[in-house]
Amino acid sequence: MRILIFATFLCGAAWAQVSGPFIGYVPDGARIRPLYGLPAAGAIGSAIDAGRDFSHIAISPQQNFAIATAADTGEMMVVKPGLSLTIINGAGTNPDILAISPHGSSAALWFPSLGHLQAISGLPGVSDPSPSVRTIDASFLNASPLAIAISDDGQWAAGLWPAGVYAFGPNNEVIALQTDPGVVALAFFHNRRDLALTTSTRVTSIVDIGGATQGSVLYDYSTQSLSPRGIALSFDNRLAVIADSAGRLVNIALASGTADIVDCGCSPTGVYGLGGALFRLNGTGSSERSSSKSELKLFDAAAGAVLIVPPALAETGGRP
Numbered sequence: 001m002r003i004l005i006f007a008t009f010l011c012g013a014a015w016a017q018v019s020g021p022f023i024g025y026v027p028d029g030a031r032i033r034p035l036y037g038l039p040a041a042g043a044i045g046s047a048i049d050a051g052r053d054f055s056h057i058a059i060s061p062q063q064n065f066a067i068a069t070a071a072d073t074g075e076m077m078v079v080k081p082g083l084s085l086t087i088i089n090g091a092g093t094n095p096d097i098l099a100i101s102p103h104g105s106s107a108a109l110w111f112p113s114l115g116h117l118q119a120i121s122g123l124p125g126v127s128d129p130s131p132s133v134r135t136i137d138a139s140f141l142n143a144s145p146l147a148i149a150i151s152d153d154g155q156w157a158a159g160l161w162p163a164g165v166y167a168f169g170p171n172n173e174v175i176a177l178q179t180d181p182g183v184v185a186l187a188f189f190h191n192r193r194d195l196a197l198t199t200s201t202r203v204t205s206i207v208d209i210g211g212a213t214q215g216s217v218l219y220d221y222s223t224q225s226l227s228p229r230g231i232a233l234s235f236d237n238r239l240a241v242i243a244d245s246a247g248r249l250v251n252i253a254l255a256s257g258t259a260d261i262v263d264c265g266c267s268p269t270g271v272y273g274l275g276g277a278l279f280r281l282n283g284t285g286s287s288e289r290s291s292s293k294s295e296l297k298l299f300d301a302a303a304g305a306v307l308i309v310p311p312a313l314a315e316t317g318g319r320p
Contacts, residue, residue: 023036023274025063026296031048031050032048032050035309050081054077076120092116097110101150107119107123119155143162145161146184149186149188153191156193156209184198193208194206200228221261230268230269239252241301243268245268251301262306265297276302277302281297
């Protein structure tokens with residue numbers, strides 16, 4: 001395993017004053033912070049003042065916006081950091097889980113008090129269309145899901161319930177998917193209605209949900225017996241990355257069915273796309289195994305490298 005350290009940039013207290021190429025965003029409590037720099041040279045910038053605090057935040061993998069829950073009203077909003085806040089008309093308030101699609105064009109929300117999912121499609125992209133909202137009744141499952149996911153076209157949502165893995169289609173279709181027992185994380189492929197699912201021992205896929213709905217094994221890591229926290233695909237769908245609670249990362253080349261296993265030296269909260277084959281593994285909190293409470297870990301799946309992003313100098317009193 002190679003660990004590359006992002007050297008810090010000198011950063012001002014204001015977001016607009018931080019220099020260097022833009023990498024993406026990271027949630028930090030009720031705020032959003034930018035990431036600036038290049039591989040082997042970057043830093044976490046100061047928190048962006050959006051004029052509101054947020055209780056839940058999900059960043060688009062395209063890094064051009066976030067969806068967030070307003071902390072004071074519970075309203076769902078599209079946040080373009082430093083630019084605008086827009087309420088999503090028709091979306092419910094105070095969802096318990098947010099999930100955004102692999103390319104950031106759709107999102108799914110879970111409302112435990114109603115047992116409802118909401119599928120939001122047409123989120124900001126190149127043409128910045130107005131989102132549309134579809135409500136899905138999943139109250140018959142009598143529980144909240146462990147995780148939810150949505151396809152880029154917004155037509156299919158899926159979730160992990162105690163009763164199994166279920167998919168919900170655009171015409172009120174409900175499909176109980178045939179999967180391995182013990183699925184703990186799932187993700188849609190980019191721009192496809194195909195799901196990747198992981199258990200503690202292997203990764204499988206279900207292709208063409210709502211059509212052929214065929215399953216296959218992508219990789220078996222039963223000798224490792226992981227505790228997965230999340231799974232995500234690279235933008236070209238060539239690599240799948242699984243992160244487990246102990247910090248092991250399974251980096252699968254899907255064409256060959258081979259994988260490398262590395263240690264991030266952290267406790268991942270999930271696998272969050274930053275574009276291409278770059279992923280964020282945690283936030284800026286203190287759950288990492290290292291002594292730094294603000295150490296952020298990224299994973300470059302194409303290079304097989306774990307990257308450390310330190311806070312900006314302005315956030316550490318000038319200490320590197």
